[in-house]
Amino acid sequence: MTEEQTVPPQKLRRKATVHDVARLAGVSIATVSRSLNKPETVRPGLRKRVDMAAAELGYYTNSIGKALRNQRSRLIGTIIPKLFDPLFSLVASGVQEALVEYDYLGIIQVAGYDNRDLMKHALPMIEKGAEGLIIFGQVQDKVLLDYCRQRDIPLLSIYSFAEDAPVPCIGFDNYQATTELLNLMIQLGHVEIAMISGRQPGNDRQQARVSSYIATMERLRCEPVIEEVDHEFGIQDGAAAFRRIIKRRPEITAVICNRDAHAFSVMTECRRLGLTLPHDMSIAGFDDLAYSSFLDPPLTSVSVSGYEIGRRSGIAMLRHLEEGMPLRSIRLETRIVVRGSTVRPNLNRPLLD
Structure with a gap:
Protein backbone atom coordinates (compact mmCIF):
# COMPACT_ATOMS: atom_id res chain seq x y z
CA MET A 1 0.00 0.00 0.00
CA THR A 2 1.39 3.43 -0.93
CA GLU A 3 1.70 6.30 1.51
CA GLU A 4 -1.06 8.20 -0.30
CA GLN A 5 -3.46 5.27 0.05
CA THR A 6 -3.04 5.24 3.84
CA VAL A 7 -4.52 8.74 4.09
CA PRO A 8 -8.26 8.60 4.83
CA PRO A 9 -10.27 9.96 1.86
CA GLN A 10 -11.95 12.62 3.96
CA LYS A 11 -8.53 14.11 4.82
CA LEU A 12 -7.53 14.74 1.17
CA ARG A 13 -8.02 18.41 0.30
CA ARG A 14 -9.36 19.55 -3.04
CA LYS A 15 -7.16 22.10 -4.76
CA ALA A 16 -8.63 25.59 -4.44
CA THR A 17 -9.96 27.20 -7.59
CA VAL A 18 -10.53 30.77 -8.73
CA HIS A 19 -14.23 30.25 -7.92
CA ASP A 20 -13.33 29.49 -4.30
CA VAL A 21 -11.21 32.64 -4.03
CA ALA A 22 -13.98 34.77 -5.54
CA ARG A 23 -16.55 33.31 -3.15
CA LEU A 24 -14.40 33.86 -0.04
CA ALA A 25 -13.39 37.39 -1.06
CA GLY A 26 -16.94 38.32 -2.07
CA VAL A 27 -15.94 39.47 -5.54
CA SER A 28 -16.41 38.30 -9.10
CA ILE A 29 -14.16 35.78 -10.84
CA ALA A 30 -13.10 38.56 -13.23
CA THR A 31 -11.95 40.69 -10.30
CA VAL A 32 -9.88 37.80 -8.93
CA SER A 33 -8.27 37.29 -12.33
CA ARG A 34 -7.41 40.97 -12.72
CA SER A 35 -6.17 41.27 -9.15
CA LEU A 36 -3.79 38.35 -9.51
CA ASN A 37 -2.60 39.03 -13.05
CA LYS A 38 -2.86 42.82 -13.41
CA PRO A 39 -3.02 44.12 -9.83
CA GLU A 40 -2.49 47.74 -10.90
CA THR A 41 -5.99 47.71 -12.45
CA VAL A 42 -7.75 46.82 -9.17
CA ARG A 43 -8.50 49.12 -6.22
CA PRO A 44 -6.16 48.49 -3.26
CA GLY A 45 -9.03 47.46 -0.95
CA LEU A 46 -10.34 44.81 -3.35
CA ARG A 47 -6.83 43.61 -4.14
CA LYS A 48 -6.13 43.10 -0.44
CA ARG A 49 -9.31 41.02 -0.01
CA VAL A 50 -8.38 38.85 -2.97
CA ASP A 51 -4.80 38.40 -1.75
CA MET A 52 -5.98 37.41 1.73
CA ALA A 53 -8.52 34.95 0.34
CA ALA A 54 -5.96 33.39 -2.01
CA ALA A 55 -3.43 33.05 0.82
CA GLU A 56 -5.99 31.46 3.14
CA LEU A 57 -7.00 28.91 0.51
CA GLY A 58 -3.47 28.29 -0.70
CA TYR A 59 -4.43 29.33 -4.22
CA TYR A 60 -1.73 30.32 -6.71
CA THR A 61 -2.02 31.07 -10.39
CA ASN A 62 -0.70 28.32 -12.63
CA SER A 63 2.20 30.27 -14.10
CA ILE A 64 3.61 27.27 -16.00
CA GLY A 65 0.29 26.50 -17.66
CA LYS A 66 -0.24 30.16 -18.48
CA ALA A 67 3.20 30.42 -20.02
CA LEU A 68 2.57 27.35 -22.18
CA ARG A 69 -0.80 28.65 -23.36
CA ASN A 70 0.62 32.05 -24.19
CA GLN A 71 3.95 30.68 -25.43
CA ARG A 72 5.63 33.07 -23.03
CA ASP A 173 28.11 59.56 -20.90
CA ASN A 174 31.34 58.26 -19.35
CA TYR A 175 33.46 60.61 -21.47
CA GLN A 176 31.61 63.71 -20.31
CA ALA A 177 31.48 62.62 -16.66
CA THR A 178 35.26 62.11 -16.66
CA THR A 179 35.85 65.46 -18.32
CA GLU A 180 33.81 67.17 -15.61
CA LEU A 181 35.84 65.44 -12.90
CA LEU A 182 39.09 66.48 -14.57
CA ASN A 183 37.85 70.06 -14.86
CA LEU A 184 37.25 70.08 -11.11
CA MET A 185 40.87 69.07 -10.55
CA ILE A 186 42.08 71.75 -12.96
CA GLN A 187 39.97 74.42 -11.24
CA LEU A 188 41.66 73.47 -7.97
CA GLY A 189 45.01 74.11 -9.64
CA HIS A 190 46.15 70.57 -10.52
CA VAL A 191 47.92 69.94 -13.82
CA GLU A 192 50.03 66.92 -12.83
CA ILE A 193 47.15 64.44 -12.82
CA ALA A 194 47.35 60.66 -13.17
CA MET A 195 44.64 58.09 -13.90
CA ILE A 196 44.21 54.52 -12.62
CA SER A 197 42.10 52.65 -15.15
CA GLY A 198 40.72 49.18 -15.66
CA ARG A 199 41.61 47.11 -18.72
CA GLN A 200 40.22 48.73 -21.86
CA PRO A 201 39.65 45.88 -24.39
CA GLY A 202 35.92 45.16 -24.59
CA ASN A 203 35.16 47.71 -21.86
CA ASP A 204 33.53 50.85 -23.24
CA ARG A 205 33.44 52.55 -19.81
CA GLN A 206 37.20 52.46 -19.40
CA GLN A 207 37.76 53.34 -23.05
CA ALA A 208 35.62 56.47 -22.73
CA ARG A 209 37.21 57.60 -19.47
CA VAL A 210 40.76 57.09 -20.72
CA SER A 211 39.95 58.94 -23.96
CA SER A 212 38.61 61.89 -21.96
CA TYR A 213 41.71 61.92 -19.77
CA ILE A 214 44.12 61.83 -22.72
CA ALA A 215 42.25 64.64 -24.49
CA THR A 216 42.32 66.78 -21.34
CA MET A 217 46.03 66.23 -20.75
CA GLU A 218 46.74 67.13 -24.37
CA ARG A 219 44.78 70.33 -23.84
CA LEU A 220 46.95 71.06 -20.79
CA ARG A 221 50.07 70.08 -22.78
CA CYS A 222 50.95 67.56 -20.10
CA GLU A 223 52.06 63.97 -20.57
CA PRO A 224 49.33 61.49 -19.64
CA VAL A 225 50.14 59.05 -16.83
CA ILE A 226 47.86 56.01 -17.00
CA GLU A 227 48.22 52.85 -14.98
CA GLU A 228 45.93 49.94 -15.84
CA VAL A 229 44.78 47.41 -13.28
CA ASP A 230 42.81 44.23 -13.77
CA HIS A 231 39.35 44.51 -12.24
CA GLU A 232 39.26 40.73 -11.98
CA PHE A 233 41.60 40.98 -8.99
CA GLY A 234 41.39 42.79 -5.66
CA ILE A 235 41.41 46.45 -4.70
CA GLN A 236 45.06 46.19 -3.62
CA ASP A 237 45.97 46.64 -7.30
CA GLY A 238 45.20 50.33 -6.86
CA ALA A 239 48.03 50.66 -4.34
CA ALA A 240 50.48 48.92 -6.68
CA ALA A 241 49.40 51.17 -9.54
CA PHE A 242 49.95 54.27 -7.39
CA ARG A 243 53.48 53.13 -6.51
CA ARG A 244 54.25 52.79 -10.22
CA ILE A 245 52.85 56.27 -10.86
CA ILE A 246 54.97 57.91 -8.17
CA LYS A 247 58.06 56.10 -9.38
CA ARG A 248 57.52 57.36 -12.94
CA ARG A 249 56.24 60.84 -12.09
CA PRO A 250 56.95 61.87 -8.47
CA GLU A 251 55.57 65.37 -9.18
CA ILE A 252 51.99 64.05 -9.53
CA THR A 253 49.58 65.92 -7.23
CA ALA A 254 46.24 64.28 -8.09
CA VAL A 255 44.97 60.82 -9.02
CA ILE A 256 41.66 59.94 -10.65
CA CYS A 257 40.61 56.35 -10.03
CA ASN A 258 38.02 54.82 -12.34
CA ARG A 259 36.65 52.86 -9.41
CA ASP A 260 36.01 53.93 -5.81
CA ALA A 261 37.59 50.74 -4.48
CA HIS A 262 40.91 51.60 -6.10
CA ALA A 263 40.74 55.12 -4.66
CA PHE A 264 40.43 53.58 -1.20
CA SER A 265 43.49 51.44 -1.93
CA VAL A 266 45.43 54.51 -3.10
CA MET A 267 44.56 56.38 0.10
CA THR A 268 45.96 53.53 2.18
CA GLU A 269 49.15 53.45 0.13
CA CYS A 270 49.61 57.24 0.41
CA ARG A 271 49.65 56.99 4.18
CA ARG A 272 52.05 54.08 4.07
CA LEU A 273 54.40 56.24 1.99
CA GLY A 274 54.18 59.09 4.52
CA LEU A 275 51.88 61.42 2.54
CA THR A 276 49.30 63.52 4.36
CA LEU A 277 45.82 63.42 2.82
CA PRO A 278 44.50 65.45 1.16
CA HIS A 279 47.25 68.03 1.60
CA ASP A 280 49.90 66.04 -0.28
CA MET A 281 47.69 64.17 -2.76
CA SER A 282 44.17 64.76 -4.09
CA ILE A 283 42.23 61.60 -4.94
CA ALA A 284 38.88 61.11 -6.71
CA GLY A 285 36.84 58.03 -7.57
CA PHE A 286 33.95 56.87 -9.69
CA ASP A 287 30.41 55.63 -8.85
CA ASP A 288 30.12 57.17 -5.34
CA LEU A 289 29.49 53.92 -3.53
CA ALA A 290 27.93 53.96 -0.07
CA TYR A 291 31.22 53.73 1.84
CA SER A 292 32.87 56.60 -0.07
CA SER A 293 31.50 59.28 2.25
CA PHE A 294 32.88 57.41 5.30
CA LEU A 295 36.50 57.26 4.16
CA ASP A 296 39.11 59.51 5.76
CA PRO A 297 39.09 61.95 4.10
CA PRO A 298 35.66 61.44 2.49
CA LEU A 299 36.09 60.63 -1.19
CA THR A 300 35.20 62.97 -4.04
CA SER A 301 33.44 60.81 -6.61
CA VAL A 302 31.22 60.80 -9.70
CA SER A 303 27.76 59.90 -8.42
CA VAL A 304 25.96 57.24 -10.45
CA SER A 305 22.61 55.77 -9.40
CA THR A 334 25.66 62.36 -13.29
CA ARG A 335 26.98 64.75 -10.67
CA ILE A 336 30.28 65.14 -8.93
CA VAL A 337 30.05 64.86 -5.16
CA VAL A 338 32.91 67.03 -3.90
CA ARG A 339 34.29 65.93 -0.54
CA GLY A 340 37.47 66.32 1.46
CA SER A 341 39.77 64.16 -0.67
CA THR A 342 40.33 66.90 -3.27
CA VAL A 343 41.99 70.24 -2.41
CA ARG A 344 44.42 72.68 -3.99
CA PRO A 345 47.85 71.13 -4.72
CA ASN A 346 50.72 71.41 -2.28
CA LEU A 347 53.46 72.51 -4.62
CA ASN A 348 56.04 72.36 -1.80
CA ARG A 349 55.43 68.69 -1.08
CA PRO A 350 58.71 66.78 -0.86
CA LEU A 351 59.06 64.34 -3.75
CA LEU A 352 59.09 60.65 -2.97
CA ASP A 353 62.09 58.58 -3.97
Whole structure:
Protein backbone atom coordinates (compact mmCIF):
# COMPACT_ATOMS: atom_id res chain seq x y z
CA MET A 1 0.00 0.00 0.00
CA THR A 2 1.39 3.43 -0.93
CA GLU A 3 1.70 6.30 1.51
CA GLU A 4 -1.06 8.20 -0.30
CA GLN A 5 -3.46 5.27 0.05
CA THR A 6 -3.04 5.24 3.84
CA VAL A 7 -4.52 8.74 4.09
CA PRO A 8 -8.26 8.60 4.83
CA PRO A 9 -10.27 9.96 1.86
CA GLN A 10 -11.95 12.62 3.96
CA LYS A 11 -8.53 14.11 4.82
CA LEU A 12 -7.53 14.74 1.17
CA ARG A 13 -8.02 18.41 0.30
CA ARG A 14 -9.36 19.55 -3.04
CA LYS A 15 -7.16 22.10 -4.76
CA ALA A 16 -8.63 25.59 -4.44
CA THR A 17 -9.96 27.20 -7.59
CA VAL A 18 -10.53 30.77 -8.73
CA HIS A 19 -14.23 30.25 -7.92
CA ASP A 20 -13.33 29.49 -4.30
CA VAL A 21 -11.21 32.64 -4.03
CA ALA A 22 -13.98 34.77 -5.54
CA ARG A 23 -16.55 33.31 -3.15
CA LEU A 24 -14.40 33.86 -0.04
CA ALA A 25 -13.39 37.39 -1.06
CA GLY A 26 -16.94 38.32 -2.07
CA VAL A 27 -15.94 39.47 -5.54
CA SER A 28 -16.41 38.30 -9.10
CA ILE A 29 -14.16 35.78 -10.84
CA ALA A 30 -13.10 38.56 -13.23
CA THR A 31 -11.95 40.69 -10.30
CA VAL A 32 -9.88 37.80 -8.93
CA SER A 33 -8.27 37.29 -12.33
CA ARG A 34 -7.41 40.97 -12.72
CA SER A 35 -6.17 41.27 -9.15
CA LEU A 36 -3.79 38.35 -9.51
CA ASN A 37 -2.60 39.03 -13.05
CA LYS A 38 -2.86 42.82 -13.41
CA PRO A 39 -3.02 44.12 -9.83
CA GLU A 40 -2.49 47.74 -10.90
CA THR A 41 -5.99 47.71 -12.45
CA VAL A 42 -7.75 46.82 -9.17
CA ARG A 43 -8.50 49.12 -6.22
CA PRO A 44 -6.16 48.49 -3.26
CA GLY A 45 -9.03 47.46 -0.95
CA LEU A 46 -10.34 44.81 -3.35
CA ARG A 47 -6.83 43.61 -4.14
CA LYS A 48 -6.13 43.10 -0.44
CA ARG A 49 -9.31 41.02 -0.01
CA VAL A 50 -8.38 38.85 -2.97
CA ASP A 51 -4.80 38.40 -1.75
CA MET A 52 -5.98 37.41 1.73
CA ALA A 53 -8.52 34.95 0.34
CA ALA A 54 -5.96 33.39 -2.01
CA ALA A 55 -3.43 33.05 0.82
CA GLU A 56 -5.99 31.46 3.14
CA LEU A 57 -7.00 28.91 0.51
CA GLY A 58 -3.47 28.29 -0.70
CA TYR A 59 -4.43 29.33 -4.22
CA TYR A 60 -1.73 30.32 -6.71
CA THR A 61 -2.02 31.07 -10.39
CA ASN A 62 -0.70 28.32 -12.63
CA SER A 63 2.20 30.27 -14.10
CA ILE A 64 3.61 27.27 -16.00
CA GLY A 65 0.29 26.50 -17.66
CA LYS A 66 -0.24 30.16 -18.48
CA ALA A 67 3.20 30.42 -20.02
CA LEU A 68 2.57 27.35 -22.18
CA ARG A 69 -0.80 28.65 -23.36
CA ASN A 70 0.62 32.05 -24.19
CA GLN A 71 3.95 30.68 -25.43
CA ARG A 72 5.63 33.07 -23.03
CA SER A 73 8.33 32.34 -20.48
CA ARG A 74 8.25 35.72 -18.68
CA LEU A 75 12.01 35.38 -18.17
CA ILE A 76 14.51 38.22 -18.64
CA GLY A 77 18.27 37.68 -18.73
CA THR A 78 20.69 40.18 -17.21
CA ILE A 79 24.44 40.10 -17.88
CA ILE A 80 26.76 41.93 -15.48
CA PRO A 81 30.56 41.82 -15.06
CA LYS A 82 30.64 40.57 -11.45
CA LEU A 83 28.34 40.06 -8.48
CA PHE A 84 30.73 40.95 -5.64
CA ASP A 85 31.12 44.60 -6.71
CA PRO A 86 28.56 46.84 -4.95
CA LEU A 87 27.81 48.78 -8.15
CA PHE A 88 26.87 45.70 -10.15
CA SER A 89 24.80 44.37 -7.26
CA LEU A 90 22.85 47.64 -7.14
CA VAL A 91 22.18 47.54 -10.88
CA ALA A 92 21.07 43.90 -10.72
CA SER A 93 18.82 44.66 -7.73
CA GLY A 94 17.11 47.47 -9.64
CA VAL A 95 16.42 45.18 -12.58
CA GLN A 96 15.21 42.30 -10.42
CA GLU A 97 12.82 44.40 -8.34
CA ALA A 98 11.21 45.82 -11.49
CA LEU A 99 10.74 42.30 -12.86
CA VAL A 100 9.11 41.04 -9.67
CA GLU A 101 6.55 43.84 -9.77
CA TYR A 102 5.45 42.67 -13.22
CA ASP A 103 5.43 38.95 -12.37
CA TYR A 104 8.58 38.21 -14.38
CA LEU A 105 11.61 36.19 -13.35
CA GLY A 106 15.19 37.26 -13.85
CA ILE A 107 18.26 35.20 -14.72
CA ILE A 108 21.66 36.72 -13.95
CA GLN A 109 24.87 35.75 -15.71
CA VAL A 110 28.34 36.97 -14.78
CA ALA A 111 30.47 37.65 -17.86
CA GLY A 112 33.53 39.62 -16.74
CA TYR A 113 34.55 42.96 -18.17
CA ASP A 114 35.12 42.12 -21.83
CA ASN A 115 31.91 42.70 -23.81
CA ARG A 116 33.39 41.33 -27.02
CA ASP A 117 32.62 37.78 -25.88
CA LEU A 118 29.06 37.73 -24.55
CA MET A 119 27.44 35.05 -26.70
CA LYS A 120 28.57 32.13 -24.54
CA HIS A 121 26.93 33.80 -21.54
CA ALA A 122 23.77 34.90 -23.35
CA LEU A 123 22.97 31.67 -25.20
CA PRO A 124 22.16 29.54 -22.10
CA MET A 125 19.65 32.18 -20.98
CA ILE A 126 18.07 32.36 -24.43
CA GLU A 127 17.83 28.58 -24.59
CA LYS A 128 16.03 28.59 -21.23
CA GLY A 129 13.45 30.99 -22.67
CA ALA A 130 14.73 34.49 -21.89
CA GLU A 131 12.48 36.88 -23.83
CA GLY A 132 14.94 39.78 -23.64
CA LEU A 133 18.49 40.55 -22.51
CA ILE A 134 19.70 43.45 -20.39
CA ILE A 135 23.47 43.86 -20.68
CA PHE A 136 25.80 45.98 -18.54
CA GLY A 137 27.88 48.15 -20.88
CA GLN A 138 27.88 48.46 -24.65
CA VAL A 139 27.46 45.25 -26.64
CA GLN A 140 30.65 44.68 -28.62
CA ASP A 141 29.91 41.07 -29.62
CA LYS A 142 28.79 41.01 -33.28
CA VAL A 143 27.84 37.33 -33.06
CA LEU A 144 25.34 38.08 -30.28
CA LEU A 145 24.00 41.15 -32.08
CA ASP A 146 23.37 39.21 -35.29
CA TYR A 147 21.86 36.24 -33.44
CA CYS A 148 19.36 38.40 -31.54
CA ARG A 149 18.42 40.48 -34.59
CA GLN A 150 17.70 37.36 -36.63
CA ARG A 151 15.44 35.98 -33.89
CA ASP A 152 13.89 39.29 -32.83
CA ILE A 153 15.22 39.02 -29.26
CA PRO A 154 15.29 42.53 -27.73
CA LEU A 155 18.59 43.78 -26.30
CA LEU A 156 19.06 46.69 -23.93
CA SER A 157 22.46 48.10 -22.93
CA ILE A 158 22.67 49.76 -19.53
CA TYR A 159 24.97 52.04 -17.50
CA SER A 160 26.75 53.45 -20.58
CA PHE A 161 25.20 55.94 -22.99
CA ALA A 162 26.57 56.49 -26.48
CA GLU A 163 24.94 58.20 -29.45
CA ASP A 164 26.20 55.52 -31.85
CA ALA A 165 25.41 52.49 -29.65
CA PRO A 166 24.42 49.38 -31.64
CA VAL A 167 21.42 48.74 -29.36
CA PRO A 168 19.24 51.07 -27.23
CA CYS A 169 21.03 52.11 -24.05
CA ILE A 170 20.06 53.60 -20.69
CA GLY A 171 22.95 55.20 -18.87
CA PHE A 172 25.31 58.16 -18.77
CA ASP A 173 28.11 59.56 -20.90
CA ASN A 174 31.34 58.26 -19.35
CA TYR A 175 33.46 60.61 -21.47
CA GLN A 176 31.61 63.71 -20.31
CA ALA A 177 31.48 62.62 -16.66
CA THR A 178 35.26 62.11 -16.66
CA THR A 179 35.85 65.46 -18.32
CA GLU A 180 33.81 67.17 -15.61
CA LEU A 181 35.84 65.44 -12.90
CA LEU A 182 39.09 66.48 -14.57
CA ASN A 183 37.85 70.06 -14.86
CA LEU A 184 37.25 70.08 -11.11
CA MET A 185 40.87 69.07 -10.55
CA ILE A 186 42.08 71.75 -12.96
CA GLN A 187 39.97 74.42 -11.24
CA LEU A 188 41.66 73.47 -7.97
CA GLY A 189 45.01 74.11 -9.64
CA HIS A 190 46.15 70.57 -10.52
CA VAL A 191 47.92 69.94 -13.82
CA GLU A 192 50.03 66.92 -12.83
CA ILE A 193 47.15 64.44 -12.82
CA ALA A 194 47.35 60.66 -13.17
CA MET A 195 44.64 58.09 -13.90
CA ILE A 196 44.21 54.52 -12.62
CA SER A 197 42.10 52.65 -15.15
CA GLY A 198 40.72 49.18 -15.66
CA ARG A 199 41.61 47.11 -18.72
CA GLN A 200 40.22 48.73 -21.86
CA PRO A 201 39.65 45.88 -24.39
CA GLY A 202 35.92 45.16 -24.59
CA ASN A 203 35.16 47.71 -21.86
CA ASP A 204 33.53 50.85 -23.24
CA ARG A 205 33.44 52.55 -19.81
CA GLN A 206 37.20 52.46 -19.40
CA GLN A 207 37.76 53.34 -23.05
CA ALA A 208 35.62 56.47 -22.73
CA ARG A 209 37.21 57.60 -19.47
CA VAL A 210 40.76 57.09 -20.72
CA SER A 211 39.95 58.94 -23.96
CA SER A 212 38.61 61.89 -21.96
CA TYR A 213 41.71 61.92 -19.77
CA ILE A 214 44.12 61.83 -22.72
CA ALA A 215 42.25 64.64 -24.49
CA THR A 216 42.32 66.78 -21.34
CA MET A 217 46.03 66.23 -20.75
CA GLU A 218 46.74 67.13 -24.37
CA ARG A 219 44.78 70.33 -23.84
CA LEU A 220 46.95 71.06 -20.79
CA ARG A 221 50.07 70.08 -22.78
CA CYS A 222 50.95 67.56 -20.10
CA GLU A 223 52.06 63.97 -20.57
CA PRO A 224 49.33 61.49 -19.64
CA VAL A 225 50.14 59.05 -16.83
CA ILE A 226 47.86 56.01 -17.00
CA GLU A 227 48.22 52.85 -14.98
CA GLU A 228 45.93 49.94 -15.84
CA VAL A 229 44.78 47.41 -13.28
CA ASP A 230 42.81 44.23 -13.77
CA HIS A 231 39.35 44.51 -12.24
CA GLU A 232 39.26 40.73 -11.98
CA PHE A 233 41.60 40.98 -8.99
CA GLY A 234 41.39 42.79 -5.66
CA ILE A 235 41.41 46.45 -4.70
CA GLN A 236 45.06 46.19 -3.62
CA ASP A 237 45.97 46.64 -7.30
CA GLY A 238 45.20 50.33 -6.86
CA ALA A 239 48.03 50.66 -4.34
CA ALA A 240 50.48 48.92 -6.68
CA ALA A 241 49.40 51.17 -9.54
CA PHE A 242 49.95 54.27 -7.39
CA ARG A 243 53.48 53.13 -6.51
CA ARG A 244 54.25 52.79 -10.22
CA ILE A 245 52.85 56.27 -10.86
CA ILE A 246 54.97 57.91 -8.17
CA LYS A 247 58.06 56.10 -9.38
CA ARG A 248 57.52 57.36 -12.94
CA ARG A 249 56.24 60.84 -12.09
CA PRO A 250 56.95 61.87 -8.47
CA GLU A 251 55.57 65.37 -9.18
CA ILE A 252 51.99 64.05 -9.53
CA THR A 253 49.58 65.92 -7.23
CA ALA A 254 46.24 64.28 -8.09
CA VAL A 255 44.97 60.82 -9.02
CA ILE A 256 41.66 59.94 -10.65
CA CYS A 257 40.61 56.35 -10.03
CA ASN A 258 38.02 54.82 -12.34
CA ARG A 259 36.65 52.86 -9.41
CA ASP A 260 36.01 53.93 -5.81
CA ALA A 261 37.59 50.74 -4.48
CA HIS A 262 40.91 51.60 -6.10
CA ALA A 263 40.74 55.12 -4.66
CA PHE A 264 40.43 53.58 -1.20
CA SER A 265 43.49 51.44 -1.93
CA VAL A 266 45.43 54.51 -3.10
CA MET A 267 44.56 56.38 0.10
CA THR A 268 45.96 53.53 2.18
CA GLU A 269 49.15 53.45 0.13
CA CYS A 270 49.61 57.24 0.41
CA ARG A 271 49.65 56.99 4.18
CA ARG A 272 52.05 54.08 4.07
CA LEU A 273 54.40 56.24 1.99
CA GLY A 274 54.18 59.09 4.52
CA LEU A 275 51.88 61.42 2.54
CA THR A 276 49.30 63.52 4.36
CA LEU A 277 45.82 63.42 2.82
CA PRO A 278 44.50 65.45 1.16
CA HIS A 279 47.25 68.03 1.60
CA ASP A 280 49.90 66.04 -0.28
CA MET A 281 47.69 64.17 -2.76
CA SER A 282 44.17 64.76 -4.09
CA ILE A 283 42.23 61.60 -4.94
CA ALA A 284 38.88 61.11 -6.71
CA GLY A 285 36.84 58.03 -7.57
CA PHE A 286 33.95 56.87 -9.69
CA ASP A 287 30.41 55.63 -8.85
CA ASP A 288 30.12 57.17 -5.34
CA LEU A 289 29.49 53.92 -3.53
CA ALA A 290 27.93 53.96 -0.07
CA TYR A 291 31.22 53.73 1.84
CA SER A 292 32.87 56.60 -0.07
CA SER A 293 31.50 59.28 2.25
CA PHE A 294 32.88 57.41 5.30
CA LEU A 295 36.50 57.26 4.16
CA ASP A 296 39.11 59.51 5.76
CA PRO A 297 39.09 61.95 4.10
CA PRO A 298 35.66 61.44 2.49
CA LEU A 299 36.09 60.63 -1.19
CA THR A 300 35.20 62.97 -4.04
CA SER A 301 33.44 60.81 -6.61
CA VAL A 302 31.22 60.80 -9.70
CA SER A 303 27.76 59.90 -8.42
CA VAL A 304 25.96 57.24 -10.45
CA SER A 305 22.61 55.77 -9.40
CA GLY A 306 23.17 52.10 -10.20
CA TYR A 307 19.86 51.01 -8.68
CA GLU A 308 17.88 53.58 -10.64
CA ILE A 309 19.61 52.62 -13.89
CA GLY A 310 18.73 48.98 -13.28
CA ARG A 311 15.12 49.68 -12.36
CA ARG A 312 14.47 51.98 -15.31
CA SER A 313 16.03 49.43 -17.63
CA GLY A 314 13.90 46.62 -16.26
CA ILE A 315 10.72 48.65 -16.66
CA ALA A 316 11.69 49.66 -20.20
CA MET A 317 12.18 46.02 -21.21
CA LEU A 318 8.90 44.96 -19.59
CA ARG A 319 6.92 47.73 -21.27
CA HIS A 320 8.44 46.70 -24.57
CA LEU A 321 7.37 43.08 -24.10
CA GLU A 322 3.97 43.76 -22.52
CA GLU A 323 2.83 46.92 -24.31
CA GLY A 324 4.92 47.02 -27.46
CA MET A 325 6.68 50.23 -26.38
CA PRO A 326 9.86 50.73 -28.45
CA LEU A 327 13.14 50.43 -26.60
CA ARG A 328 14.72 53.88 -26.70
CA SER A 329 18.06 55.22 -25.54
CA ILE A 330 17.92 57.42 -22.43
CA ARG A 331 20.79 59.62 -21.35
CA LEU A 332 20.98 60.08 -17.59
CA GLU A 333 22.86 62.81 -15.78
CA THR A 334 25.66 62.36 -13.29
CA ARG A 335 26.98 64.75 -10.67
CA ILE A 336 30.28 65.14 -8.93
CA VAL A 337 30.05 64.86 -5.16
CA VAL A 338 32.91 67.03 -3.90
CA ARG A 339 34.29 65.93 -0.54
CA GLY A 340 37.47 66.32 1.46
CA SER A 341 39.77 64.16 -0.67
CA THR A 342 40.33 66.90 -3.27
CA VAL A 343 41.99 70.24 -2.41
CA ARG A 344 44.42 72.68 -3.99
CA PRO A 345 47.85 71.13 -4.72
CA ASN A 346 50.72 71.41 -2.28
CA LEU A 347 53.46 72.51 -4.62
CA ASN A 348 56.04 72.36 -1.80
CA ARG A 349 55.43 68.69 -1.08
CA PRO A 350 58.71 66.78 -0.86
CA LEU A 351 59.06 64.34 -3.75
CA LEU A 352 59.09 60.65 -2.97
CA ASP A 353 62.09 58.58 -3.97
